[in-house]
Amino acid sequence: MPSVVIIGAQWGDEGKGKIIDYLAGEADVVVRAQGGNNAGHTVIVEDKKYAFHLMPSGVLYNDKKNVIGNGVVFDPEGFLKEIDILEAQGVDTSNVMIDERVHVIFPYHKKIDALEEDARGEDKIGTTKKGIGPCYMDKIERSGIRLGELLDREHFKSRLFSQVARKNKLIEKYYESQGFDPQEIFDTYCGYADRLKKYITDTTVIVHEALVEEKKVLFEGAQGTLLDIDLGTYPYVTSSHPTSGGFCIGAGVGPNMIGEVIGAVKAYTTRVGSGPFPTELHDETGNLIRTKGNEFGTTTGRPRRCGWFDGVMVKYTSRINGLTAISLMLLDVLSGFDKIKMCVGYQYKGEIIHHFPADLNKLAECKPVYKELDGWQEDITSIERYEDLPENAKKYIKAIEEYTQVPVKIISVGPKRSQTIIREAIF
Ligand code: GDP
Numbered sequence: 074m075p076s077v078v079i080i081g082a083q084w085g086d087e088g089k090g091k092i093i094d095y096l097a098g099e100a101d102v103v104v105r106a107q108g109g110n111n112a113g114h115t116v117i118v119e120d121k122k123y124a125f126h127l128m129p130s131g132v133l134y135n136d137k138k139n140v141i142g143n144g145v146v147f148d149p150e151g152f153l154k155e156i157d158i159l160e161a162q163g164v165d166t167s168n169v170m171i172d173e174r175v176h177v178i179f180p181y182h183k184k185i186d187a188l189e190e191d192a193r194g195e196d197k198i199g200t201t202k203k204g205i206g207p208c209y210m211d212k213i214e215r216s217g218i219r220l221g222e223l224l225d226r227e228h229f230k231s232r233l234f235s236q237v238a239r240k241n242k243l244i245e246k247y248y249e250s251q252g253f254d255p256q257e258i259f260d261t262y263c264g265y266a267d268r269l270k271k272y273i274t275d276t277t278v279i280v281h282e283a284l285v286e287e288k289k290v291l292f293e294g295a296q297g298t299l300l301d302i303d304l305g306t307y308p309y310v311t312s313s314h315p316t317s318g319g320f321c322i323g324a325g326v327g328p329n330m331i332g333e334v335i336g337a338v339k340a341y342t343t344r345v346g347s348g349p350f351p352t353e354l355h356d357e358t359g360n361l362i363r364t365k366g367n368e369f370g371t372t373t374g375r376p377r378r379c380g381w382f383d384g385v386m387v388k389y390t391s392r393i394n395g396l397t398a399i400s401l402m403l404l405d406v407l408s409g410f411d412k413i414k415m416c417v418g419y420q421y422k423g424e425i426i427h428h429f430p431a432d433l434n435k436l437a438e439c440k441p442v443y444k445e446l447d448g449w450q451e452d453i454t455s456i457e458r459y460e461d462l463p464e465n466a467k468k469y470i471k472a473i474e475e476y477t478q479v480p481v482k483i484i485s486v487g488p489k490r491s492q493t494i495i496r497e498a499i500f
């Protein structure tokens with residue numbers, strides 16, 4: 074089956090954008106299906122750097138369709154800014170399609186996101202404040218406004234005015250802050266709708282036709298499995314399904330249409346935002362990984378929390394996504410360490426466990442059990458073939474495969490498109 078899912082198998086920022094861009098060279102269609110512009114996918118081609126938030130990472134090729142599927146929450150302001158930046162960089166964005174069902178993010182969603190984070194104080198989630206949670210709340214509550222609705226002005230006006238009246242009550246009475254003028258939002262969003270009209274369609278038809286015609290479809294995950302609203306480290310999660318199953322609902326495709334499921338996995342672990350992180354390093358090693366890996370958020374610029382590779386976690390994310398392969402990212406960042414540790418179990422109340430706990434209090438008490446491997450000193454950023462990697466790097470990859478029971482089919486040794494080692498053809 075020529076369709077491939079790429080999901081983040083940790084807490085996001087695993088390098089999904091880089092690997093999607095690489096594989097998109099072979100694909101016909103690239104599809105986003107969840108999340109919104111909380112995502113930040115960095116792609117570097119030769120010496121040009123691109124940051125995608127809502128835009129699928131196949132947009133750098135002129136001949137690919139780029140789909141924003143129905144499961145995405147859509148910020149028109151953010152999207153149009155992204156279009157403007159890309160066009161200024163000389164990227165043709167005419168091959169982008171947005172599903173008419175995507176739920177629209179309005180200014181009140183962003184404001185409520187920020188107000189709620191402040192209200193939570195110490196317990197804050199550390200959201201990107203892009204309005205993601207509040208927009209998905211409206212969708213689930215069945216009061217959200219979908220993009221297609223913006224094209225019928227009268228209908229949109231009545232939906233928006235009633236929604237703003239409700240939100241203003243919440244913002245003014247509960248949060249004691251300042252509400253919004255519905256007419257102002259209406260005028261601004263009508264302007265957005267005029268620009269967006271040409272992109273809006275029923276993308277489920279496009280994706281289905283491509284699959285039926287055996288075209289190569291690449292499904293691009295945003296966020297990471299442990300940020301999944303159901304299966305992640307709840308409540309320190311996002312509000313969508315960044316797992317492989319999320320594509321069925323978020324792009325309107327049957328599970329039998331999905332072939333390979335590749336987990337993008339960093340050679341270590343990072344996390345932004347709050348919540349327990351068993352292998353987190355609070356020492357010089359953690360700082361060194363952050364500096365070498367340039368671990369600062371693409372969307373918010375926040376420093377990422379860093380730690381060793383966590384096998385227990387990846388075993389779990391492999392199981393719940395049905396991973397058929399791992400794309401091991403940022404391996405070059407580990408060059409130069411004398412010893413490299415990987416977590417191969419958790420110690421919990423005197424017992425060794427191999428299942429990632431659902432209960433956060435339990436997770437917070439888990440102490441990683443490490444396997445220590447010898448590192449390698451060589452710079453690996455220009456290596457093109459697996460055979461040419463240092464022996465200790467190969468041993469590290471093998472240890473990951475043995476513990477997770479998933480083959481590492483792709484190895485990334487640098488941020489550029491060209492710094493990619495393919496061990497087994499994907500399409
Ligand atoms: P995404 O959200 O999963 O697409 O990942 P991000 O783009 O937020 O973060 C990954 C970061 O690592 C970006 O700055 C990439 O340019 C960079 N990157 C991706 N692959 C590699 C790699 O193999 N080596 C290095 N050094 N950097 C990489």
Ligand code: IMO
Nearest residue numbers: 085086111112113199200201295296311345346
């Ligand atoms: P990409 O696609 C890393 C995190 C936020 C916060 C939590 C909830 O670049 O991997 P939200 O704004 O979604 O309500 O925030 O989820 N988060 C991410 N962390 N990478 C991302 O996306 C993320 N998107 C959201 O930091 O902890």
Ligand code: MG
Nearest residue numbers: 086113114371
């Ligand atoms: Mg990112």
